[in-house]
Amino acid sequence: MSEYVIETVNLTKKYDGFTAVNNLNLRVEKGEVFGLLGPNGAGKTTTILMLLGLTDPTSGKVTVLGMDPTRKTLSVKSKVGYIPDTVGFYDELTAKENLIYIAKLNGLSGSTAYQRIDEVLARVGLADVADQRVGTYSRGMRQRLGVADVLIKQPQLIIMDEPTQGLDPERAREFLHMIRSLKEEGITILLSSHLLHQVQIVCDRVGLFHRGRMVLEGTVSELAKKVLGRAYRVVLEAQGSPQDILEALEKVPGQVGVRHLEGTRYEVEAESDIRPEVARAVVQSGANLLGLEVEAQSLDEIYARYFEEVKHAQKE
């Protein structure tokens, strides 16, 4: 029907008059990592639950892997892995026992199940502690067990709700690495988060949620262009008369903003990567160019700017 792994058309969910998700049109392509961003209560979890058929939409249409999750519940759930935020396990059982239960619920049994459980535990690096009770696991280990848990069904799509929340930076980085390696296997991943720099590292495209609507969608540089009016920021260090340097920089074609930061540091905002032009301009103005770098667009900034604008709009 469509090449999209996830497609929603005017998806709406209302809880007693409160609209949690409002006319959502979301499309996720096969093999991409898509990030749902937004403050708490923006409707991310509700959207995820509707994708899994765990909550019925009030109106609109959902298609996951070409199927309607409210009708083809079992087929959808056997191909979609879900890692809820703060994933829970039966603490009194071992990791293996927890996975055996999940394998059985997926209709696996006997040696196939055991073999697959050993594989996924090795994959997430928990093979050594597979026979320990999950109660003794750290947060990071639980999160990895959560990944093992969804890998058992060999999913085509994995949905993660706030996967790196509460992990220390090292564990979070490992976890993001794991997401990347899952993508390399061709698994489509949808994750929700409000930890923006992590989303930025791992996601191909992001969608920004606000009050049940997806207000922005695209790659991070697309969003940067839309919200900040620029996609690139070049920061340079140069010795010389600030006035001359600023003047020279303002003449660079493609720049949309020039600022003197402090001391010898300057900033040029642009819609494209104009490092060569900037360097040439500085040198031609007679100043000494000490350093030049392009700063990655920060999703944090996009996010902050967007919600600032929303707030302003509301006040007016």
Add this chain to the structure above:
Amino acid sequence: MPKRSKPASPAVEREGSPWTGLWAVVTKEMADHLTSARMRILEILIVLTAAGSVYAAMSVLRETIGQDPFLFLKLFTTSREPLPAFISFLVFLVPLISIALTFDSINAEFSRRTMSRVLAQPIYRDALLMGKFLGAFFTLALVLTAIWLLIYGLGIVGLGLPPNTEEVARSLLFLLTTIFYGGIWLALAMVFSIVFRQPATAALASIAVWLFFTVFWGILASLFAQILSPVQIGTLTEIVRQTETQLALSRLSPNTLYAETMLALLQPTVRSTGLLLPFQLEGAVMGSPLPLGQSVLIIWPQFTGLIAITILLFALSYVLFQRQEIRA
């Protein structure tokens, strides 16, 4: 495309069986129950009471051996100071075990945050709820059957007699009744485990209902009977009517239903669970036992009532659970 979504018609069915994964849930639940510390404590408790009360009963029965055709049934009903009979213990132990089995069946899945993960597997909610109920029900049946066999074993060793067919049949029915009596409390605690997010609240609510029926319902039934069918002049009809009202009211309690069923099954001489007027006994040989079929006939309404309450309560928990939002 029309703007309004098509109303869900019953013709569009859900895919697959609602019981997919049921047995995975049942076996997991049973394994959990049978290995939990909670169940071990209860098992020790019930084995001790069974052994104690049966031992006491045997010491009484040995004196009258050979006079009673239903010696084995007496094992359950005979008491000797200071221990009450085994059936009196059962009236509390069975609700206690049942409530302990299910008071946290649903809410604990939420508090451990395993609910959404389990429901994200290719199963329906039906399988989870039914599996939890059946897992607890089978555990209860297993424990009670084990006790029942234990008592029989003790009886054979202690009395030196094998039980006769009628005794076995009667006590098997008694076992079945006890399991369904437990089923009521299982289903009730399950309803509370869906309604209350705190397991402790659910346990307390279940125990409150049990206490209400055990302690207060008898008093209330006689109070209501006095209001509904007052004795104004003191005629026999009035008195009979009041007693009958009281009996009818008290039968709303599962405890009464169970006690009456138990009595008729284990004491073959019992001829009625209600009022028996002298003229109704005309031609009856007092003290002679009824055949099994007749005893069953007497308590048939009570017996089906017990099963019906279990099913109704389970249906209620089903409706509540299906409507519950699982986001947590």
